[in-house]
Amino acid sequence: MLLKRRKTVTGRPVLQQAPKIKPERARRIIRRFHLLINKRRIIAVKLKFKLAENDEAGTAKTVNKKLELLGLMSQYREGWKASHPDAQLEEQMLKAQGIKESQTLARVLGYIMGEIHDRGGLQNYQLASTIGQDKNRGGDSSKILIKWFQKIRDSRKTYRALELGSLSARNAISTSGMFNPVVRIDLNSNDPANIERQDFMERPIPKDDLERFDLISCSLVLNFVPSPELRGAMLKRFESFLRLDVASTYVFLVLPLPCVDNSRYMTQDTLCAMMNYLGYRMINEHKSPKIIYLLFEREKSQDRSNSGGKTLHFTKKKILRDHAGMNNFSVLL
Numbered sequence: 649m650l651l652k653r654r655k656t657v658t659g660r661p662v663l664q665q666a667p668k669i670k671p672e673r674a675r676r677i678i679r680r681f682h683l684l685i686n687k688r689r690i691i692a693v694k695l696k697f698k699l700a701e702n703d704e705a706g707t708a709k710t711v712n713k714k715l716e717l718l719g720l721m722s723q724y725r726e727g728w729k730a731s732h733p734d735a736q737l738e739e740q741m742l743k744a745q746g747i748k749e750s751q752t753l754a755r756v757l758g759y760i761m762g763e764i765h766d767r768g769g770l771q772n773y774q775l776a777s778t779i780g781q782d783k784n785r786g787g788d789s790s791k792i793l794i795k796w797f798q799k800i801r802d803s804r805k806t807y808r809a810l811e812l813g814s815l816s817a818r819n820a821i822s823t824s825g826m827f828n829p830v831v832r833i834d835l836n837s838n839d840p841a842n843i844e845r846q847d848f849m850e851r852p853i854p855k856d857d858l859e860r861f862d863l864i865s866c867s868l869v870l871n872f873v874p875s876p877e878l879r880g881a882m883l884k885r886f887e888s889f890l891r892l893d894v895a896s897t898y899v900f901l902v903l904p905l906p907c908v909d910n911s912r913y914m915t916q917d918t919l920c921a922m923m924n925y926l927g928y929r930m931i932n933e934h935k936s937p938k939i940i941y942l943l944f945e946r947e948k949s950q951d952r953s954n955s956g957g958k959t960l961h962f963t964k965k966k967i968l969r970d971h972a973g974m975n976n977f978s979v980l981l
């Protein structure tokens with residue numbers, strides 16, 4: 649169900665601001681959305697077509713075109729129109745990997761697409777994604793970065809920053825004066841004049857150091873990336889955006905604490921070992937009751953003998969601990 653917005657008699661929202669969602673609810677919406685797109689990806693593979701990541705409009709067009717070609721439109725529409733939740737379709741969706749009949753796959757796909765595009769799934773997800781910088785969650789996480797960066801920077805230099813998942817052009821990164829420019833991107837920019845609407849995974853690789861950055865801020869973004877493999881791909885991609893003509897570059901990584909404190913597959917140690925493997929060394933850490941903040945340094949002189957070699961440690965999910973109530977957050981390279 650779509651979250652309610654109050655309307656005036658003219659039908660326009662009373663408030664310019666998006667309605668507030670409680671973090672608990674936001675987490676539920678995000679988990680559901682990730683489930684839907686993971687299952688959709690599985691179904692697309694089974695029906696032998698490929699979907700673009702993070703482009704819902706493009707995905708909807710591709711799905712329509714492919715199902716038309718496969719002669720599966722009527723089953724797809726049936727699924728789209730089914731009531732929500734539908735017990736049978738929910739069960740089939742969870743077992744999508746094992747479904748053999750294309751008709752059933754098309755029906756489940758319709759059910760998924762209907763929820764995303766016709767029942768507020770996408771809008772709610774976009775709204776839920778914006779609660780990161782909510783004051784109730786500790787406010788602007790980049791304040792911590794600035795405190796740390798003040799101690800390591802050379803005050804004669806300016807540093808270039810790339811902020812992923814940016815929600816505001818007025819947070820500490822942008823107002824500290826330490827970074828110039830601050831390039832801000834987000835999948836769904838709420839301020840297109842200051843925050844470019846862009847998927848980091850599609851951002852063109854810089855051609856030279858003038859286009860590269862001293863710092864990448866990735867605050868509460870990795871946990872929004874829908875699969876462990878895509879999260880790993882995001883971490884690997886950082887390297888191409890960091891300058892090679894300076895001694896040190898930095899990655900500010902912020903995650904909800906349960907990603908490392910309450911996951912079956914990931915601890916702070918494994919995350920840092922993975923970052924080490926990719927060429928980064930943790931130089932600062934801070935844990936609040938809900939969030940973990942990490943600053944990594946990448947030194948030009950650092951031995952990178954690991955990179956290019958075996959990625960064996962990080963290519964498969966490994967249960968590190970298992971208790972009731974734990975989550976399955978993980979990152980795979």
Ligand SMILES: C[S@@+](CC[C@H](N)C(=O)[O-])C[C@H]1O[C@@H](n2cnc3c(N)ncnc32)[C@H](O)[C@@H]1O
Nearest residue numbers: 777780781813834835836847848867868869872
């Ligand atoms: C919780 S918000 C982030 C908030 C903010 N950085 C903070 O620390 O509060 C997560 C944001 O990451 C964005 N995001 C997720 N994947 C992304 C990607 N591949 N490229 C760009 N932005 C992405 C989402 O659109 C969302 O706005």
